[in-house]
Amino acid sequence: MPTKQYLLKGIFLFLFSTLFFTCTNPVSPEYEFIDGLIYIEGFIGTTERSSYVTITESNVAPNYYRNIFVSGASVSFVNENGNKVNLTEGTFEYIPPTDFKGAIGEKWHLEVELPNGKTYLSEVEIINPSVPLKDIGVRYDKQLEYIEDYKKYVPGHEITVTFDDPADQTNNYYWRYKAYDKISICKICYGGVFRNNECREDPEVDYYTYWCDSECWQIDYGKKIHIFSDEFSNGNTTTSLPVATILLTRKTKILVEIQQFSLTQKAFDYYKTIKDLVDNNGGFNAPLPAALIGNMYNPNDANEYVLGRFTAASAFTQTIMVDRTTVEEAPIDTPIRPNPEPTPSGPGPHYTDAPCNESRYRTSIQPEGWIE
Numbered sequence: 001m002p003t004k005q006y007l008l009k010g011i012f013l014f015l016f017s018t019l020f021f022t023c024t025n026p027v028s029p030e031y032e033f034i035d036g037l038i039y040i041e042g043f044i045g046t047t048e049r050s051s052y053v054t055i056t057e058s059n060v061a062p063n064y065y066r067n068i069f070v071s072g073a074s075v076s077f078v079n080e081n082g083n084k085v086n087l088t089e090g091t092f093e094y095i096p097p098t099d100f101k102g103a104i105g106e107k108w109h110l111e112v113e114l115p116n117g118k119t120y121l122s123e124v125e126i127i128n129p130s131v132p133l134k135d136i137g138v139r140y141d142k143q144l145e146y147i148e149d150y151k152k153y154v155p156g157h158e159i160t161v162t163f164d165d166p167a168d169q170t171n172n173y174y175w176r177y178k179a180y181d182k183i184s185i186c187k188i189c190y191g192g193v194f195r196n197n198e199c200r201e202d203p204e205v206d207y208y209t210y211w212c213d214s215e216c217w218q219i220d221y222g223k224k225i226h227i228f229s230d231e232f233s234n235g236n237t238t239t240s241l242p243v244a245t246i247l248l249t250r251k252t253k254i255l256v257e258i259q260q261f262s263l264t265q266k267a268f269d270y271y272k273t274i275k276d277l278v279d280n281n282g283g284f285n286a287p288l289p290a291a292l293i294g295n296m297y298n299p300n301d302a303n304e305y306v307l308g309r310f311t312a313a314s315a316f317t318q319t320i321m322v323d324r325t326t327v328e329e330a331p332i333d334t335p336i337r338p339n340p341e342p343t344p345s346g347p348g349p350h351y352t353d354a355p356c357n358e359s360r361y362r363t364s365i366q367p368e369g370w371i372e
Contacts, residue, residue, distance in 0.1 A: 122310035167235025216356030
């Protein structure tokens with residue numbers, strides 16, 4: 001069996017988009033990719049719609065390496081009293097009820113049973129108090145970030161935070177954001193029509209759009225890892241620290257909700273390792289710490305590598321409205337042109353609307369802090 005360090009470097013090579021070279025002689029490294037490895041990432045937060053679990057399995061094909069979402073698993077959050085919160089399968093993740101949220105002082109662990117009968121557990125996590133935010137700010141930049149898919153710098157807004165770090169404790173910070181964008185089109189059916197809450201194929205149709213039958217907000221989540229340790233700033237005020245980038249995908253108003261989490265040292269070390277891998281800060285020959293394995297395990301097979309981590313953390317939440325309607329630059333995405341079904345020539349229903357189905361990514365409930 002490959003060593004743990006060798007195995008992990010092979011697994012996470014897919015995070016890199018370019019090869020590493022020495023200063024003089026380019027060398028293409030060779031790795032052995034491992035098939036069938038399970039990766040579990042779980043999170044419990046203290047705000048609604050902040051908790052989730054993703055389960056993927058590595059798949060090695062002749063010309064590429066990919067992670068495939070594992071469907072059909074039984075997933076539960078379990079507290080110290082043995083009470084379970086069952087998660088349902090969504091789009092590439094498992095989610096608890098939309099009103100679920102953890103509370104400070106609670107202890108939770110994760111239980112996962114795959115369709116093949118394999119069981120995975122996490123170590124117990126306790127939800128510690130979070131540090132409050134002092135201020136939140138926003139800055140627009142017409143060349144905010146270079147995006148490889150567009151081959152250029154694109155415009156957007158940078159969100160910053162200011163907070164007072166407590167001097168009597170070690171603090172590790174982790175930030176996530178949710179962006180609420182009010183939408184008018186709730187369903188797009190390509191090559192079909194919307195009937196009975198689903199798109200039905202119709203080869204004569206290019207696409208039809210369907211208006212939301214109520215107010216509706218799309219919820220987007222940041223994918224980057226933003227972390228910070230108070231190792232060199234303990235007890236000081238951190239001012240205007242960038243914690244999120246919101247690209248100009250549409251020229252609309254959005255509500256940005258920043259969540260400031262307080263992590264345990266083990267959780268912080270894990271996220272820092274992932275960030276170093278993604279940002280390519282660690283260097284090609286830098287050793288990968290064992291913390292990358294996380295806190296998941298197979299209770300029936302101590303020798304199985306289970307990648308990923310389950311984390312439970314409290315969040316201090318603050319929101320800010322960002323008005324993108326007056327920005328001069330064009331949005332980076334081309335908006336879909338509304339194309340509703342035509343009015344029928346004879347008697348019969350006219351299908352024009354679709355529901356705003358509640359999920360982790362959509363809500364008909366006006367978010368707190370929204371300003372028309």
